[in-house]
Amino acid sequence: MMKFHHIKFKNFMPYKGQHEIIFPQDSFTNILLVHGENTYGKTSILRGIKWVLYGRVLDKHTQFTFLNLLNRSSVEEKDFEFEVEIKFEANEHIYVLTRNVKKNLDIGIPRTDSDFVCKTFFEKDGSVLSASELENEMNIIAPEPVSNFFLFDGELLNEYDALLKEEDDVSLKIKESIEQILGVPALVNGRNDTTQLLKEAQKRQKHELSKYKNIEEYANNRDEIQTKIDQSNNEIENFTKQIDVTNSKKLEIESSLQDIERQFKDASDIQLIKEKITLLKSQIDELEAIKLVAASKAWKVLLKNKLKHVQQKSLAQITDTINQFERVGAVKKEIELLNDIVKNNLCGICSANAPIISVEAAKGNINRLNEVLLNISNDNSKFSKITNHYEIVNNLLGDSEERSLKDIDTELTNKHVQLISELGKEETLISKSGIIDPSEIKVKAEKIGNYNQMIQQNIKEIAKEKDKIESYTKQISSITRLIGENPGANESPTTKYVAIYDILNETFKESIGRLRDMLKEEVESKASEAFINLIHRKNYKKLKINNNYGLSIIDDENNLVDIRSSGASQIVALSLIDALARTGRPSGPVVMDTPFGRLDPKHRKNILTYLPESSSQLVLFVHRGETDKEIMDLIKPRIGSEYTIKLQKDGKNSMIEIGVQ
Amino acid sequence: MIMSKEINEPITIGLSPISHEWLETFKQEKIFQEMMDGYRFAIAYSLSKGIEPPIISGEKKTTTFNIGSLDPKKEIYNSILALNPPNLEAPIYKYAERLAEWGVTELVSIYKKSGTLDLSEIIQDSNKE
Numbered sequence: 124m125m126k127f128h129h130i131k132f133k134n135f136m137p138y139k140g141q142h143e144i145i146f147p148q149d150s151f152t153n154i155l156l157v158h159g160e161n162t163y164g165k166t167s168i169l170r171g172i173k174w175v176l177y178g179r180v181l182d183k184h185t186q187f188t189f190l191n192l193l194n195r196s197s198v199e200e201k202d203f204e205f206e207v208e209i210k211f212e213a214n215e216h217i218y219v220l221t222r223n224v225k226k227n228l229d230i231g232i233p234r235t236d237s238d239f240v241c242k243t244f245f246e247k248d249g250s251v252l253s254a255s256e257l258e259n260e261m262n263i264i265a266p267e268p269v270s271n272f273f274l275f276d277g278e279l280l281n282e283y284d285a286l287l288k289e290e291d292d293v294s295l296k297i298k299e300s301i302e303q304i305l306g307v308p309a310l311v312n313g314r315n316d317t318t319q320l321l322k323e324a325q326k327r328q329k330h331e332l333s334k335y336k337n338i339e340e341y342a343n344n345r346d347e348i349q350t351k352i353d354q355s356n357n358e359i360e361n362f363t364k365q366i367d368v369t370n371s372k373k374l375e376i377e378s379s380l381q382d383i384e385r386q387f388k389d390a391s392d393i394q395l396i397k398e399k400i401t402l403l404k405s406q407i408d409e410l411e412a413i414k415l416v417a418a419s420k421a422w423k424v425l426l427k428n429k430l431k432h433v434q435q436k437s438l439a440q441i442t443d444t445i446n447q448f449e450r451v452g453a454v455k456k457e458i459e460l461l462n463d464i465v466k467n468n469l470c471g472i473c474s475a476n477a478p479i480i481s482v483e484a485a486k487g488n489i490n491r492l493n494e495v496l497l498n499i500s501n502d503n504s505k506f507s508k509i510t511n512h513y514e515i516v517n518n519l520l521g522d523s524e525e526r527s528l529k530d531i532d533t534e535l536t537n538k539h540v541q542l543i544s545e546l547g548k549e550e551t552l553i554s555k556s557g558i559i560d561p562s563e564i565k566v567k568a569e570k571i572g573n574y575n576q577m578i579q580q581n582i583k584e585i586a587k588e589k590d591k592i593e594s595y596t597k598q599i600s601s602i603t604r605l606i607g608e609n610p611g612a613n614e615s616p617t618t619k620y621v622a623i624y625d626i627l628n629e630t631f632k633e634s635i636g637r638l639r640d641m642l643k644e645e646v647e648s649k650a651s652e653a654f655i656n657l658i659h660r661k662n663y664k665k666l667k668i669n670n671n672y673g674l675s676i677i678d679d680e681n682n683l684v685d686i687r688s689s690g691a692s693q694i695v696a697l698s699l700i701d702a703l704a705r706t707g708r709p710s711g712p713v714v715m716d717t718p719f720g721r722l723d724p725k726h727r728k729n730i731l732t733y734l735p736e737s738s739s740q741l742v743l744f745v746h747r748g749e750t751d752k753e754i755m756d757l758i759k760p761r762i763g764s765e766y767t768i769k770l771q772k773d774g775k776n777s778m779i780e781i782g783v784q
Numbered sequence: 785m786i787m788s789k790e791i792n793e794p795i796t797i798g799l800s801p802i803s804h805e806w807l808e809t810f811k812q813e814k815i816f817q818e819m820m821d822g823y824r825f826a827i828a829y830s831l832s833k834g835i836e837p838p839i840i841s842g843e844k845k846t847t848t849f850n851i852g853s854l855d856p857k858k859e860i861y862n863s864i865l866a867l868n869p870p871n872l873e874a875p876i877y878k879y880a881e882r883l884a885e886w887g888v889t890e891l892v893s894i895y896k897k898s899g900t901l902d903l904s905e906i907i908q909d910s911n912k913e
Contacts, residue, residue, distance in 0.1 A: 411814065415814065415816070415817035415821075416817070418815065418816050418817065418821055418825070418903055419816070419817060419818070419821040419824075421821075421825055421828075421903045421907065422821075422824040422825045422827065422828035422829075422860075423828070423859070424907050425825065425828040425829060425831075425832050425906070425907050425910055426828050426831055426832060426863055426867070428910070428911055429831065429832060429834075429867055430863065430866060430867070433866050433867060512866070515862045515865075515866060516862075516866050518862075519859055519862060519863055519866065527904065528903050528904035528907065529904040529907075529908070532902075532904050
């Protein structure tokens, strides 16, 4: 079983300086989650693992140069050194593998890979091993072709759909990788070796039996057929070379098309930015106009607090005056009652006779109250002035609340900041984008079409040649048997070798066929098992494998599902990967970059339930859109550790921090 | 107390030529849409400071604004009366002219110091006082 312990980066791709990820070791909490927004450097970690394990990283079919792998800011600072170290265990041994790349001392500014020195340090249980031993060990632990099936980019899963096309160069390449994982090349090499031995033995046999005319005739026939086989093999070699040449031309054009696509994207981005700029400018103009309207009323806002103070003062005066009016009323009423007592000797309230002493007292009280009245100001005109004043102040304050100048200013500042940022983006994009000629795209697309046709034609020719070789080989076998049956044949000591090599050759040939059938059966069964666990459709029964290891879905009525969704295709690809990983190597880690692109939540959950069980460690590089709360709740118990990729302060480089930010 | 009697109120009021020029600058700088808006703000600024505006002397004033346009609803007039600044005397609009002259001079000094005239900051500062 293979398990990663840690990986360390120094100045590798966007990771300036030293960075480290420690992998979980527990068999249950074996999920490592690395969160990061797009472009922050998730794929770079995957590339780091591939590069340190195998010494190269491919972008489609083009290999990354050292300058591609070296951190850009380090280049600007003339620090031309980067390093990746991985520690892992496999087959009960501990390995530490370090690759360090440094500028050659004689070179000022390195421009190509030859301007660098790459050193590899490989330790097994503390002992240093050589480069060739590293290759041998890695071929046992996890051969490079296998890496595509456990270190993979989720966005490239659609490539596996190509396996369903029988005659396609992509499908042939993937098939080759799959067969390499499954060990088919060992038998193919055996067959090739015995073919060579047989040829040499046949030559010797012919020489030894040259005195027998009839045997010589057979041998000449056999030579002629062998020549045809050689010619066919040469043809196959030529066609294969042509395919490679055509493919590299195609890739070159595809890559220039990608540049054009990027330019198109830039142009469309520029257009979008221009629209945004226009919108921002009009919003700014609108806000400026609103601001001017607000400025025309700002004088009122400036006086608001002072006027409020005056308003409160006026209100207090009004309250005071009303209180005085009430007091006057009350005193007047009291005087009235006292006057009743004085005039009628009767109490104004209960109509009882008032004693003389009370009348005298009432007179005294009347005088006192009249004095009180004189002291209370009861000026109606003053009250009117006060209320008028209050009303005017109220009117001055009465304008409805409008947007404050401060609010408008804040929004204006924000809009200006956004505008400056968009103008900056526009300038950057304009300076890097070239002029696009649409006719160029058409010409390039036509060329790609032609190249595809040429490749198809070459593949067909190769198949024809292989058929011919098949037929020639049968003829040679028959002739060899006829020679062997000839009484004189035993005079050649080589005859028995020819017979043995012939049998061996046939055995290898048959074994290759049988092994392929067995492996296909195994891959089909394991992939079906994974598929049933992963897919959320009850009417899907299993997967059916074709000659290229392409998988088709079979429903519960044994019908082939012709049209499948992109999500289903991704599940099929994941099932194939899982099956190959389990067929071609012992259990190991699975590292998935952006794994859930086309999957719905249900399937994401299925995968996250299944994969931690089938792998020793499950490492997922995810962006925010891929992990909602439900998914996080589901995998939470199995998460061994989490990291977050963040931008460094310079906004250009990334850093890896433990935990979720 | 608001004085209700309007005696000998002028039909137009203005500013000294230099203050007039500054109001024009504020308009060009798009701080105010109209010079009249700046004029009102200058009056309010002086009122908010509670100062007694000095009497304008010497220089010939530039007659600028018609009272009917400057203060159609008599809001400035009433504000001055309501806030009753020190030694307020009629005619009120003549007093307003003094307030405006002092206010513009102060706004110009803020403008010169900070290179702009941030009305919201002036309002905020005034609320703190």
